[in-house]
Amino acid sequence: MPIVRNVLAVFAGLLLAGAGPVWPQGAKPGASDYPNKPLRMVVPFAPGGPNDILGRMVGQKLHELWGQPVVVENRGGLGGTIGMAVAAKSPADGYHIAMGGSSNLAVAPSLYKRLAYDSARDLTMVANVAHVPYALGVNPVVPARNVRELIAVAKRKPGLLNYASSGVGSMSALAAELLKSLSGAEIVHVPYKGTAPALTDVVSGQVDMMLADLSLVQRYAEIGKLRMIAVTGSRRSGAAPGVPTMTESGLKGYVIEPWFGVVGPAGIPRDIVEKLNAAIVGALKAADVVQRLKALGYEPRPGTPEQFAATLKRDIRLYADIVKRAGISGTL
Structure with missing residues (x-):
């Protein structure tokens, strides 16, 4: 028993010294029973806009699935960059997420020199939600x-x-x-x-x-x-199948596909990202969500976190080139 007492004493000493226990890989607290408390979703625009509508729609579906409320916090200002900065600095625990979009994730890095976050480095791409034709x-x-x-x-x-x-x-x-x-x-x-x-x-x-x-x-x-x-999309829209794309009309390489998606701060545990992604992708297939998006004129874009991250990187390059060619600059 002396060995057991010594081990317990060392363990207690580490806790008193401020050191947390070392958890086995894949057994971090909260990972297996996530979510066990309400989530917070930052919507970086005022109530009533596309970000807000989509954010509340996703939040409601997560609530229905998990039984945990998703509290929406509207933090508008400066083209959606204030709220996104708040999201980037939030705890990376999976309980703090945000509804981002092309404007404040893919365009802002080239438009503003003093942006308070790096979209690719400071944020986790969780799930693309919708494309706006x-x-x-x-x-x-x-x-x-x-x-x-x-x-x-x-x-x-x-x-x-x-x-x-x-x-x-x-x-x-x-x-x-x-x-x-x-x-x-x-x-x-x-x-x-x-x-x-x-x-x-x-x-x-x-x-x-x-x-x-x-x-x-x-x-x-x-x-x-x-x-x-x-x-402007890469393919014709289901809402207007008779209208050609820009590329079909002779502008080779023309693709503009604005989107909205759920993100979180960098460092969210991988298993939680996957659980969030699966829940959101499932929600996008629900009949009422499909109908709601159709009424808004949006198209669901379910996919993996990796696909969403690739879309972000591609669009950052695209808009950086447009901003540079046009000589556009913004101020924060």
Whole structure:
């Protein structure tokens, strides 16, 4: 028994000294029974927007599956970068997650010089949730029924055509800048403070065109207020199968696919990441979720954490090139 007493004494001494017990591999506390308490999800934008809607939808499904509440915390500001910085600095225990997106994960690293986090280094990509199809809408007075004709008009009279965006450095602006870069066309940028006022002026004829959510462009195209001539994804959208992609329209290499996904701080245990990913992927297959995403005009994008991380790295490179070519810069 002296040996047992000595071992216990050493163990107690380590605890008193502040050293935690050494756990066998794969047996860390909380890993096997995760989750055993509420989760916190940071949504880095104000309530009511796409991030918030998707975040609450995912949170509700996790609650239904695990019986643990997912508390949504809206931490908006500076294009979603404030909330993402909070998420990056949270404990890496799997109980602190966030709903990120292309803008604050893939675009922000190139747009802002003083970003408080490194998307690839400081965050764990858990699960891609949804892709937001984008479409090019032009006012019917513009003499172009397809992308080739639009580019021809722009090249024939440089600076004649203009495009609206929801702001400098926004996804709609970057999508248009990629169009300009690949086509060599000179099209004037007219930035707005938000998608709604920008699209309103395109519909009224104050501005010639805009790249925006397919669901918004389609709404006006169906009543003849806009002409939807292309989608920006790698393949045609199920919501508008008759509309060609930019690549099909002659712009080889053109792909803009904005997305939203669940992330967490770097260092979350692998088994917890996999459990979270499996739960979210399963939720995306639920009939009510599929229906909700369809109503929003979004497309589910289930996949592995590795696929999500690869998407992030690819898009960081893509948007860095667009930002550099266009000479865009932001301030924090």
